Amino acid sequence: MDASAAPRSGRVLKLLSVLVAVVLAFFAGxxxxxxxxxxxxxxxxxxxDQALRQHQLQLMQSEKQSSSTLTH
Structure with a gap:
C-alpha cells in the first residue's frame, strides 16, 4: 500500500503545482x-482636463469681452 501511495502523492503534488502556476499566471495577467x-x-x-481648462478659459474670455462691450 505504501508503494502505491507514493506515485499517487506525486501526482497530487504535480497537480497542485500546475494549479498554483495557472492561478499565478491568471493573476499576473x-x-x-x-x-x-x-x-x-x-x-x-x-x-x-486640458480640454476642459481650455474651454473654461474661452468662456471666461468671452464673458470678459461681452461685459466690456456692455459697459462701454
Whole structure:
C-alpha cells in the first residue's frame, strides 16, 4: 500500500503545482491588464482636463469681452 501511495502523492503534488502556476499566471495577467488600463485612463483624463481648462478659459474670455462691450 505504501508503494502505491507514493506515485499517487506525486501526482497530487504535480497537480497542485500546475494549479498554483495557472492561478499565478491568471493573476499576473490581471495585474498587467489593470496597469495598462490605468495608464490609458490616466492619459485620457489628462487630455480631458486640458480640454476642459481650455474651454473654461474661452468662456471666461468671452464673458470678459461681452461685459466690456456692455459697459462701454
Amino acid at each position: 490581471m495585474l498587467v491588464e489593470r496597469l495598462r488600463f490605468d495608464s490609458q485612463r490616466t492619459d485620457m483624463l489628462r487630455r480631458y
